[in-house]
Amino acid sequence: MAHNPDKLDMFMTHRGRLVNYANRIVGDRADAEDVVQDAYLRFEGVADDRPVDEPLAYLYRIVRNLSLDLRRRLGRDRLRLVAEDTGVLAGMAEDRPSPEAEIGARRALQRVTEAMAELPERTRIALEMHRFGGCSIREIARHLNISTGLAHALVVQGLEHCRQRLHRDGNLHRDGNHD
Missing domain, CATH: 1.10.1740 (Rna Polymerase Sigma Factor; Chain: A)
Structure with missing residues (x-):
């Protein structure tokens, strides 16, 4: 090749x-x-x-x-x-951890994965680069060819979406309405 x-x-x-x-x-x-x-x-x-x-x-x-x-x-x-x-x-x-704790952690990881999949691609990339790649906001901005302010906003939006999704899904699970 x-x-x-x-x-x-x-x-x-x-x-x-x-x-x-x-x-x-x-x-x-x-x-x-x-x-x-x-x-x-x-x-x-x-x-x-x-x-x-x-x-x-x-x-x-x-x-x-x-x-x-x-x-x-x-x-x-x-x-x-x-x-x-x-x-x-x-x-x-x-x-x-106990089997119950492992199951809970797996469910939480699955919810985070699902929440990240719901994000627009640019927001997901910014969040992954920041949280998993250890990239700075400036590096993210340069990579995505956007302003640092927008890069910061995308990371914050991504984190907030994941937090809300975990909170919402966690409440549904505790109330017995989900699972």
Whole structure:
């Protein structure tokens, strides 16, 4: 496969930020490096005759999806290993949350994921870059080609939407009207 120099230049320019973004999701720098490399290979595989409107946003989305997939896969692997080794762990004190707390945390994560999916793309990208990528408002503004004031407003709007959604869904769940 011939490499597209524009895609490669963009990737190399933003590689460090992409790794930081992936690292915040997967929690391991080496895994984040692998995710970003895989994301570039997928990004490079997109045919040039199918242009992407916002290639950098598209690359961030690939990194996000691969990072979330890896985090889920690693979580399942850890659970499987624990289940296989229950004899050794039986005598040890339990240092993980109760099953009820885990279910609650999973539900909350699902609600946040759903809330973020409801956001307009530019708002979601700004929020992800800020919260998961560790990007400054100035970096977000530059990436999205908008003013810093608008970048700040998008992050605040995204956070507020997620907060309201969690609050609304949490109240429905507690009242017994949802689930």
